[in-house]
Amino acid sequence: MGLAERLARASxxxxxxxxSPQASYVGEAAPTGNLVDLRGHKYCVLVTYKKSGxxxxxxxxxxxxxGKVYVQTGATSAKVKRINRNPQVRVAPATSxxxxxxxxxxxTARVVSSQEQDEAERWLQAxxxxxxxxxxxxxxxxxxxxxxxxxxxxx
Numbered sequence: 308m309g310l311a312e313r314l315a316r317a318s319x320x321x322x323x324x325x326x327s328p329q330a331s332y333v334g335e336a337a338p339t340g341n342l343v344d345l346r347g348h349k350y351c352v353l354v355t356y357k358k359s360g361x362x363x364x365x366x367x368x369x370x371x372x373x374g375k376v377y378v379q380t381g382a383t384s385a386k387v388k389r390i391n392r393n394p395q396v397r398v399a400p401a402t403s404x405x406x407x408x409x410x411x412x413x414x415t416a417r418v419v420s421s422q423e424q425d426e427a428e429r430w431l432q433a434x435x436x437x438x439x440x441x442x443x444x445x446x447x448x449x450x451x452x453x454x455x456x457x458x459x460x461x462x
Contacts, residue, residue: 327366330405333397334362340399340410342458345371348400349434352407353378353456355389355396355416362397363389366405369398370430375457376414377427382450390416390454398456414456427453 334354345351351369354362365386367378376398380386390396399411419427 327404327406330364333364333399333407333411338411338413340412344409345400350401350403352399352401352405355386356393370434372430375455377430378454379451382452413459416454416456419453419455
């Protein structure tokens with residue numbers, strides 16, 4: 308594991324400690340929200356599930372487009388491993404620390420292919436503008452992937 312990877316993992320641990328205790332609400336609340344609830348927000352909570360079924364909330368930057376949600380995360384993160392094992396997730400708009408701002412919705416997540424990464428990045432940049440472009444250019448230098456979440460129709 309290289310220095311950048313170790314720094315990224317240390318950073319993740321710091322953010323885990325800063326996460327709002329209310330973030331776990333997203334894994335427990337009735338999934339009555341929808342994609343429109345994300346409009347106007349800069350953060351969402353993405354809930355993935357451990358093998359035990361325990362919900363793990365992660366506050367993230369996101370973008371929306373084509374009726375889907377896109378996030379970027381470390382390629383070797385536990386979140387990606389959980390998604391590959393169980394693609395069922397929940398998403399809700401949130402504060403930067405993960406305090407939910409509306410009810411979650413249920414969706415199916417997948418890691419996008421390398422051919423789809425430019426489109427995913429475009430949707431993230433559309434939500435953040437210049438700040439996202441600067442972060443992308445000068446931000447952390449670790450391997451990352453984009454995750455696409457397709458909302459599950461109610462019912």
